[in-house]
Amino acid sequence: MKKRGPLFALLMSITLLLSGCSSLTVLDPKGPAARTLSDTIIFSIFMMVGILAVVYVLYIYMLVKYRARKSNEGYEPPHDEGSKLLEITWTIIPIIIVIILSVVTVKSTIAVENVPEGYEDQEPLVIYASTSNWKWHFSYPEQGIETVNYVNLPTNRAIEFRMYSYGPITSLWIPQLAGQKYAMSDMVTKINMVADVPGSYMGKNANFSGEGFAHMDFEALAMPAAEFEEWVEDVKANEKDLTEEQFDDLLVTPHVGRMSFSSTHLEFSPPPEDGHHSNGHTDHQDKKQKFPEPATSEEEVEFDGEPNVEPDTSNEDSTHNNHEGH
């Protein structure tokens, strides 16, 4: 019984630590998918702390008890081939732990790969998220609008991001809403999420994509459905259409602020959607040629050190600049 003391203390302190960790973005979820992940992570931390505790207790015991001292100077340690029973024990117990973790993993992976529980009957809102150079393009086919470097989301609505890239592999990540997934040039990947708390969340590219990578973040702003509709209407009424020419220019520009358009690029540059790693006959292939070569030493691209989330006033949408920032 006594041996359980330190273990218990350790678990308690971890619990306290974790409960006070709303500053740890990943453990401060604002939607069911991220919540599943956060729960999985916290569960695994408990298991791992348990394992660590066993190893540490044994370790300290061995070191304290069997260190060379003056008093055991002449002591000859015995020959010890090992014990079948003990060795089997410390094989079986980890196997059981791995089985438990496997079940949790498979379940939670399936859960986050699908529309979150309770939202299955909704038609998800589809948003295409593509990357070029160091910016994000978000296209809303249903609404017929497109944004650059920010994305607005209605709360309590299933959302399906579809990602692809006009250049290097990137990764869409809004840690408080869902885990990340790659955006690649030859296929479309999907993330399902729901935001059930309105707010402004950090979104970013999590996969290294070259020189401007560090600035490749965006704001994901979750708002009640009515407000979202209002915003859509506002964009449609007040923003220009996105022309193919303008889009091509945009692809070449390394770094821009926020933009909004009342049409999407999907019509003239469709996503590589026909299957996994299709053999490169998709229309969006020709746009990739327009992807600019990275800066050479002469035409060095200068970054101003300002992350994308800083609103670019010329294109800023007028209704929502009251977010908290992060």
Add this chain to the structure above:
Amino acid sequence: MKWDEFFVTGEPLIYGAMVSIVLVSLAIVVGLTYFKKWGYLWKEWLTTVDHKKIGVMYILAALIMLFRGGVDAIMMRAQTSMPDMKFLDGQHYNEIFTTHGVIMILFMAMPFIFGLMNVIIPLQIGARDVAFPRLNAISFWLFFAGAMLFNISFVIGGSPDAGWSAYFPLAGPELSPHVGNNYYSLSIQISGIGTLMTGVNFIVTILKMRAPGMTLMKMPMFTWSVLITSVIIIFAFPVLTIALLLMMLDRQFGTQFFTMQNGGMDMLWANLFWVWGHPEVYIVVLPAFGIFSEIISTFARKNLYGYTSMVLSMLVISALSFIVWAHHFYTMGQGAMVNGFFSITTMAIAVPTGVKIFNWLFTLHRGRIQFTTPMLYSLAFIPIFTIGGVTGVMLAMASADYQYHNTMFLVAHFHYVLIPGTVFAVIAGFHYWFPKVFGFRLNERKGKTAFWFIIISFNVTFFPLFFLGLQGMTRRMYTYSEETGFGPLNMLSMVGAIGLTIGFILLVYNIYWSTRYEPRDKTGDPWDGRSLEWSIPSPAPVYNFAVVPEIKQRDEYWFAKKEKRSLFDKKIEKIHMPSNSGKPFVLGIAFFFLGFFVVFSWWSLAIPAGLAVLIIMATMSFDRDHGYYIPAEEVAQTEKKLRGDTV
């Protein structure tokens, strides 16, 4: 081609590096000439085929690379220590983390391990050399040529900058048209060929050259770990060879294996890279397990607990290491089932690893533990590596990895595995086997001071990164803004990195100090060791064993000491030795130039260099060198001198 296209111009950091390289090279040339050491250098080192000397050269090169990789590391930590730092720009940072990763894994950790295995394996199995001594020299010089080629990239031409994993299409010709990533494909290719040959060499050495009576299950654990590692090498490295070849074709010949157009598949690169890359981490960590096993049982003064299960667990780990690679891209969109499979195989590796941890702990049980410097590193390994292991299991859970992937959490994890698992091991092995090679120990007090610096600073450097990852800080970010809140923990990590630097400087200082002042060891067995390498005098003579011992059990030497019998009561006979050769060194130089010319696609120079390589190889294959004999009397004399009088 103009000079400014060839050299990187207008960069103070690089001018600094150029100047210092020129000065150091000049100093070396002047020094060698002044002390008339050119002949010595050539005869004793550059042309040597002695496994011990080759081992020493590996270790020396690895130490230099540790320094280079360490400077990169501290520059990165300095750049990210505060929000909006302006020390390095984005491009520089990208080059530095790329070279840091490549150098640490391929030009530091692996060669350091190879150095120790070169020095020790023949001694542990009672052999006079490795199976193919000249091939061994070729391996070394190819590694060295590759390492040098990689290192000059910083000074001329520009370094690779797409990360050590060099994902396509970013590393491809469309997005990285400059030569940086050519250096990547060619230097790793050249040293990789050397590595593959080392794998072959050590498999044959261990299977064929063991002392009579030493069955596989009587081999020391380090020898076992190297045997298994060598098998992993010969399975994993050909994949890398092909991947790098395709990369070169894509970059320099316009093929489209991994590009964005014409059916190129970026994820094919990722798959090939990690099919090699994951086993690679076991190539550097399994020998470490072997080293710790030797040291822990020596200083607990007990035989290794659960020998059979230790061997089995390594075999299981090596098999599993080939079926986990996709855990590096759970986020590729491969679906829950595939991710589930790779999660389970990955987590399964924790089981045999756990077995090893408990066996080490029970080796301590009822022992009499001496806290020498090598033992301190081995003991520190257990709790720290366990943190690396459990966080690895956390990463293995596919769903959770959607949140950790590419974040500082991952960076923390792999440093928690690689530094205790490899760096502590090679430092421990270095302290442990140093007297065997040089005939004196490193100073214990100084060694322990460095140890405490390194251990404490290591945790200060890397533990905060777990929290930074959970806060959403991604890896490879050269800057971040104040509002992210990443500042304080990064600053803490910087403080740790300074401590680590001091620790490593103390370690090097200890080598210098001990060389001058430590008393020489006359016994050949300063630690009261268990395996055969301790049965011969220090420094080990060229022929290693005057008489090849007969083995009846594990830890034969230990029991012989206890029972006060000699392993060497047979008559000394003449000994056959391979003779030195300058060709491996020349081959290395030819490969270096071949690589260099191909980097710049200077075909009119590359073709002659390629021909030179072929010609050297051809002449080597016609060599009729039968080595030479050391006469019995000379052996007896040497033994007498080295041992005082025993034998």
